[in-house]
Amino acid sequence: MGDRIGDVGLRLLTLLAALAAVALLGAIVWKVLALAWPAITHYGLSFVTGETWDPVKKVFGALPFIYGTAISSLIALVLATPLAIAIALWLSELAPGAARGVIGSLVELLAAIPSVVLGLWGILVLAPFLAQHLEPWLHDKLGFIPIFGEPSPTGTGLFTAGLILTIMVVPIIASICRELFLQVPDELEEGALALGATRWETIRGVILPSTRTGIAAAIILGLGRALGEAIAVTQVIGGGTTISANIFGPIDTLASKIAASYQGAGSGLEQASLLYLAAILLAIGLLTNLAAQIIVRVFDPLRGTH
Amino acid sequence: MSAASPAFSLKPSGQLRRRRLVSRLMESIGWLAALLAVGVLFLVIGSVAVRAWPALSWDFLTQPPALFGQPGGGISSAIVGSALIVALATAMAVPFGVLIAIYLTEFASRRVAQPIQLVLDVLNGVPTIVTGIFVYGLLVIGHGQSAYAGAFALAIVMLPLVSRAAQETLRLVPAALREGSLALGVSRWRSVVGVILPTTFGGILTGAVLAVARAAGETAPLLFTCSIFNPAVSTDVSSALPNIPVLIFTYSEQPDQALHEQAWGAALVLIVFVLLASLTAKALLARSRRKLGR
Numbered sequence: 001m002g003d004r005i006g007d008v009g010l011r012l013l014t015l016l017a018a019l020a021a022v023a024l025l026g027a028i029v030w031k032v033l034a035l036a037w038p039a040i041t042h043y044g045l046s047f048v049t050g051e052t053w054d055p056v057k058k059v060f061g062a063l064p065f066i067y068g069t070a071i072s073s074l075i076a077l078v079l080a081t082p083l084a085i086a087i088a089l090w091l092s093e094l095a096p097g098a099a100r101g102v103i104g105s106l107v108e109l110l111a112a113i114p115s116v117v118l119g120l121w122g123i124l125v126l127a128p129f130l131a132q133h134l135e136p137w138l139h140d141k142l143g144f145i146p147i148f149g150e151p152s153p154t155g156t157g158l159f160t161a162g163l164i165l166t167i168m169v170v171p172i173i174a175s176i177c178r179e180l181f182l183q184v185p186d187e188l189e190e191g192a193l194a195l196g197a198t199r200w201e202t203i204r205g206v207i208l209p210s211t212r213t214g215i216a217a218a219i220i221l222g223l224g225r226a227l228g229e230a231i232a233v234t235q236v237i238g239g240g241t242t243i244s245a246n247i248f249g250p251i252d253t254l255a256s257k258i259a260a261s262y263q264g265a266g267s268g269l270e271q272a273s274l275l276y277l278a279a280i281l282l283a284i285g286l287l288t289n290l291a292a293q294i295i296v297r298v299f300d301p302l303r304g305t306h
Numbered sequence: 307m308s309a310a311s312p313a314f315s316l317k318p319s320g321q322l323r324r325r326r327l328v329s330r331l332m333e334s335i336g337w338l339a340a341l342l343a344v345g346v347l348f349l350v351i352g353s354v355a356v357r358a359w360p361a362l363s364w365d366f367l368t369q370p371p372a373l374f375g376q377p378g379g380g381i382s383s384a385i386v387g388s389a390l391i392v393a394l395a396t397a398m399a400v401p402f403g404v405l406i407a408i409y410l411t412e413f414a415s416r417r418v419a420q421p422i423q424l425v426l427d428v429l430n431g432v433p434t435i436v437t438g439i440f441v442y443g444l445l446v447i448g449h450g451q452s453a454y455a456g457a458f459a460l461a462i463v464m465l466p467l468v469s470r471a472a473q474e475t476l477r478l479v480p481a482a483l484r485e486g487s488l489a490l491g492v493s494r495w496r497s498v499v500g501v502i503l504p505t506t507f508g509g510i511l512t513g514a515v516l517a518v519a520r521a522a523g524e525t526a527p528l529l530f531t532c533s534i535f536n537p538a539v540s541t542d543v544s545s546a547l548p549n550i551p552v553l554i555f556t557y558s559e560q561p562d563q564a565l566h567e568q569a570w571g572a573a574l575v576l577i578v579f580v581l582l583a584s585l586t587a588k589a590l591l592a593r594s595r596r597k598l599g600r
Contacts, residue, residue: 003493010495014409021406021469022425024462028432028440035443083339090336103340105588110347112584114523116551117354117573120558124566125353167346174343198329221431228433231525231551235558255435255526262529278439282432289431293424 029282036279039272047276053241053257060273062254062280064241068158069253069284072233073226075162080169081219087170088177089203104178111171119235122164127155127236135159135248149246156238159247161256164232169222176218180211213299220292228285230255254281351581354573361571371537371548377564381572383539387453387547391532392521394457394543395464400514402461403468404503410469411476412498430466435526437462442530451546456532463524464517471513475506475594508594512587519583523576525551550576 033040039047043060050061091104135151142148152160184207192202208215230253238250239260252260254277261274365380372379406426410419441459445452479502487497528549533556535546550572557569 003496006495007493010408010498011413014405014413017402017405018409018414018422020402021429021465022422024465025425025429025432027444028429028437028462031440031443032436035439083342086336086339087343090340094333094336095340103344106344106347107340109581109584110343112519112580113347113350114525114551114576114580116523116525116554116558117577118350120554120569120573121350121353123558124357124570167350170343198325200329200332201325203332224431228431228435230433230435230529231555235555255433258435258439259526259529262533275439278436282436285431285433285436286428289428292431293427297420297424 029286032275032279032282036272036275039269039276040279042269042272043276047273048280051243053273055267055270058267058269060270062273062277064243065252065254065257065277066280067243068161068237068251069227069255069281071247072158072161072165072237072253073223075159075247076165076169076226077219077223079162079166080173080222083166084170084173084218084222085177085208085215087174088181089207091174091178092181093199093203093207107171107174110167111175115168115229115232116235118164118167119232122160122232122236123156126163127160129155130160130163131155139248146245147247149244149248152238152248152250154238156236157248157250158237161233161237161253162247164236165226165229168229168232169226172225173218173222176221177211177215180214180218181207184210213295217292217295220288220295224285224288224292227253227288228255228281230259234259254278254284351577354570354577357567357570358574361567362574366568366571367575370539371568379568381550381553381568381575383537384548384550384553384572385575386539386541387535388522388549388551390541390543390547391453391457391460391528391549392518394454395460395521396514396518398457398461399464399468399517400510403465403513404472404510406465406469407472407476408498408503411473412494412502426466426469429462430470432462433526434463434524435529438527438530441527446531451530451532451534453532453543453545453547456528456546456549457543459527459531460521460524463527464521467517467520468510468513471516472506472510475509475513476502478509478595479505505597506594508590508597512590512594515583515587515590519580519587522583523551523580525555528552529555 039060043050047060048062048066050059051063052059052061053064054060087107091100091107095103131152131154135155138148139151188206188210189202192206193199197205233253234256237252237256239252239256240250242249242251244251258274258278258281363380365378367380367385368382369378369380370383371381406422410422414422438459441455441462445455445458449455483501483505484497487501488494492501528551532546532549533552535548537548540547554569554572554576557565557572560566
């Protein structure tokens with residue numbers, strides 16, 4: 001009798017915990033929407049395309065921050081994806097036995113560095129270096145392309161944020177890709193090598209094509225991280241509300257605009273608008289993660305090979 | 307076989323040489339990429355260590371921050387506050403996460419387990435600043451900031467990590483152990499609590515340590531829940547407590563050399579803690595895998 005109660009009790013208890021996790025996600029969505037509701041009813045969807053954020057005139061629009069989020073994440077992904085895939089290939093295919101474990105662990109440690117520490121390094125070490133060396137150099141050599149405009153005097157700006165995000169995203173994409181590459185059956189690789197393919201041809205012809213969807217999911221997960229990062233970006237992006245083609249200029253992302261206002265916002269409308277930004281960020285974050293998870297679940301990365 | 311000259315040459319033709327060259331080139335790019343990642347890691351840790359050096363002293367670790375405008379002072383109150391907040395968050399997230407993992411591995415059918423797992427994975431992807439806003443709306447509006455609100459926000463960040471780690475170890479438990487226990491007539495709940503859970507202790511501990519390492523450095527969930535505090539040492543969790551991540555964040559935003567030095571010192575303390583925790587987790591994981599025979 002006692003065992004019957006124990007069995008049912010444990011089952012119920014664990015079921016409740018699982019349901020509570022589902023309820024938690026629901027509560028997050030509901031609460032953030034409820035907080036943003038005054039601004040949502042006030043602005044409707046035109047908030048998303050509003051180009052002005054002016055607390056003095058009390059005009060608020062999200063477009064500068066959506067732009068900042070999109071471009072900083074884009075910079076991060078453009079730099080991080082090839083780098084991370086190269087690291088993952090090196091770890092899974094090329095590394096000599098002893099180096100593999102050590103370097104693999106070190107790349108994982110890169111992901112363990114707290115974002116606030118990375119941001120501190122970004123603002124006090126990386127930004128001055130960029131302001132004095134890299135940005136003027138890029139402006140000199142490639143200044144005819146509008147995105148490499150006037151260097152930032154302090155080194156803080158969209159480009160710096162993109163670089164810091166790159167450092168955060170590389171270990172995420174690399175560790176997922178390494179697992180994928182290790183799953184490719186040895187026979188496939190050995191078959192290609194036996195046919196006379198060079199190592200690179202094996203990678204390009206066998207390993208990368210058979211893990212394509214998994215790589216896509218890894219990139220989207222990296223994107224999710226880049227979009228949602230608030231702290232390190234707030235520290236290095238400079239803070240601004242003007243959309244400019246120059247990637248060295250200061251702006252804010254959705255997440256960094258919210259974080260930067262933690263000591264309180266002026267008017268009630270400004271506060272509600274910040275919460276509207278949070279609702280947009282939540283929606284984007286949920287969609288990217290859902291997309292990545294669905295890709296992982298629906299497409300077996302090695303479909304048809306075993 | 308006669309020694310007639312072969313119809314083909316074993317000397318690489320131009321085409322093959324080119325293919326080999328491309329392959330070599332790509333291989334060296336792989337080496338460069340790996341070295342670059344490790345280089346950045348050492349660069350960051352190295353600059354933190356070098357710049358933190360002048361700030362470090364016994365007083366730095368044991369004194370509360372100096373009053374405004376005065377030199378010296380330390381981060382003892384932030385260390386105490388961070389320890390309390392993270393301990394509270396762990397106490398919330400670990401039991402909850404383990405219960406979810408038990409349900410998913412021991413009781414749920416595949417059809418039920420999959421959507422719940424999806425929810426946990428999506429929860430893991432919620433931007434942490436939004437988690438902070440959620441807790442702000444739930445616990446801070448009308449009540450003010452507090453250490454337990456911060457801990458609750460951190461617990462939400464930890465939950466998917468703990469649950470995932472617990473599931474992975476529960477799945478490693480050999481079926482023979484589970485079946486043996488049931489075959490001896492032990493009821494389901496007794497075999498879960500008495501047989502299966504004890505064997506997974508090491509794995510769950512690993513997951514908990516990793517989640518603690520992550521939570522200790524999380525700033526965004528604390529910004530709206532536990533960031534406006536009295537800098538003195540306190541253990542009152544119903545008020546906002548000073549903590550290391552928020553301290554580094556606020557100091558880094560000030561144009562003050564002395565505060566920057568303190569921020570570097572605090573960053574070194576944090577980074578040493580996180581790296582030690584990660585290494586401990588790795589060692590624990592290797593040990594528990596060995597014990598489970600994998």
